[in-house]
Amino acid sequence: EEDDGYFLAVVQLPPASSLERTQAVGKQINKILDSYPEIKDYIGISGFSVMGGGEQSNAATYFIVLKNWNERKGKEHTAEAVVQRFNMEVYGIQEAEIFAMVPPAIPGLGATGGLQLQLEDRHNLGATEMQRAVETLMEHYRNYPALASVSSQYQANVPQYFLNIDRDKVQLMGIPLNSEFTALGYYMGEAYVNDYVQFGHIYQVKLGAGDRAQRVIDDVLKLSVPNASGEMVPFSSFTRVEEQLGMDQINRYNMYSTAAVTCNVAPGSSSGEGIRQMESLIKEHLGDEFGYEWTSVAYQETQAGTTTTVVFVMALLVAFLVLAAQYESWTSPVAAVMGLPVALLGAMLGCYVMGTPVSIYTQIGIILLVALSAKNGILIVEFARDFRAQGNSIRDAAFQAGHIRLRPILMTSLAFVFGVMPLLFATGAGAGSRIALGAAVVFGMALNTLLATVYIPNFYELMQKLQEKFSKKQ
Incomplete structure (x- = not known):
């Protein structure tokens, strides 16, 4: 890995953690980063995961810029050395899983450095078994000396609300089924209306209910939709709110449900050794239950192996x-x-x-x-x-x-x-x-x-x- 003058840190709290808890952990990370003389500047984005590529209230991403290479001479001040010290120090923060990594060696091939693979559910075993497989890899990688860490942002046990719409009642009340979905989209999200020009600039008009309509789950049951007679019918008359566990993000790779896994190679070991030992880890502990495919730089390396x-x-x-x-x-x-x-x-x-x-x-x-x-x-x-x-x-x-x-x-x-x-x-x-x-x-x-x-x-x-x-x- 090259010292590109910056590195990234990923923060992952337990499923369904609030944004306030994520920001509280961020304050602890800020104190640690402020104590490093090699760091020039940094920015933390709460609610965003660079690994998952989406918004998550229980995740945060840090971009840390280091000082010029002339100001941090010596192996103990390189990006890799700073990342190792940072990972050891944030290990004491029990509220979240935090790990830092250098950017990819080739810009554009992946969001982060390390070896990246997609663990594929080729036998349709479900999200629970996929979660078990990911946890198995993260538990046993320490037996392989070429692997410094194995991490994944995959979560299959995130508390969720499921809106169970009674379609028979909807038909008896004379309500078009798409009306409920349209109302949910407008109130819980937003919809594009049109554009208009003013002062030489083009502005978009979007329709949404705002934050006040999204504070508690019971606000959804207060929404109303018109029936065939023009009367407003509340959601509570044909909708039930049910609690369940599920995935916060659904990812697919080559048509299979997948979990993204990142492996960091131990110092002194080559990426080729890391790839071989990661493949051995999957084969020994997962067998043929799950498939895998390398992505980003690791994919290019395996393709050019011979x-x-x-x-x-x-x-x-x-x-x-x-x-x-x-x-x-x-x-x-x-x-x-x-x-x-x-x-x-x-x-x-x-x-x-x-x-x-x-x-x-x-x-x-x-x-x-x-x-x-x-x-x-x-x-x-x-x-x-x-x-x-x-x-x-x-x-x-x-x-x-x-x-x-x-x-x-x-x-x-x-x-x-x-x-x-x-x-x-x-x-x-x-x-x-x-x-x-x-x-x-x-x-x-x-x-x-x-x-x-x-x-x-x-x-x-x-x-x-x-x-x-x-x-x-x-």
Whole structure:
């Protein structure tokens, strides 16, 4: 995840909590945010859930803007570090479930960061079973080290009022059925009437009853609708108010009823590890009762999961074929590219030392190492072939090539390593991607220079002996 200079916080109170309770929790959050020196400004919106994408009296969303990167240097002041401290501190607020998260790595792919999936009720088990499944995931995720948190805004036990309209009475009273629904829409909501122009601006006219008509549920029974004779008939004569539990929002994804679930990856773990462990969590604890589909950035990553391997193999194949065409040999290129395993080991070591997961930027660095490591091998193999053509023995040719090219290889490789080393100490916007790329390239190229330069002549000797032995048999 990148430090984009801001993060989000989501607040969720128990079902049907009033807006006043939500605002009271917001005051506690405000005190915590005011104590953070890294925070420049913030805004809290009570009654709105960025996760659910709608209005909820028991939810709130905070947008927290951090100070400039120059004013908060050091890993302990990054957005991710601030989010971790904030989550630990708000854990003590018992009135609500509060968690913060960084924005998505790619703007536009999801409302928040983390791994997002849709848990699908493919067998039509109902909202109660869906709620149980979500709670099961939130209860057992701690057994999976790559998952820092699993959260969901899904609620199937929200207290609600159900207006039970007796349609038989409505027909006996001569009241058109759509009249009740129209009256409910006007009084409990609003309806668009028309537009008018005044002072050079266009204004909309909307019809609604206002807040006074929506204070208590009994106000609904006081509404009246005209019958066929023009007489006003109160709702109480054909409507009953019943209490029930249900969902506050009904969401569908690919035609299935779904619950949106967000997973945050633990520090030091890659998103790929988080995806695999989340899939294992669903399979072990939910089985085949529910399906799931990844969305947002996680969907793009799962779709491109095998692409990285294909790209790496193609890069290695192209390098090998180009060298085979240049040397007119199938064995010499093998010796030239044998420095790559050491470079890969160095890249993994760099990720471990710098504490960065194997991200897409690390993979880009590995692709670069294919060419950079082959460069050193080419310099040695090229001279070894020339010495062999002059009549030297295979061992002498390999030794002389390694001896002559050692200094130029060290000079060029170390110059490159020191040139890209500032990537390891990057700060500010985009620092995460630069550190990940630098860790792979710097450590991979440094280890390749120190070790591969020594054993590539040995590989040339081995491959050249095999080639000449095979040629004699032919």
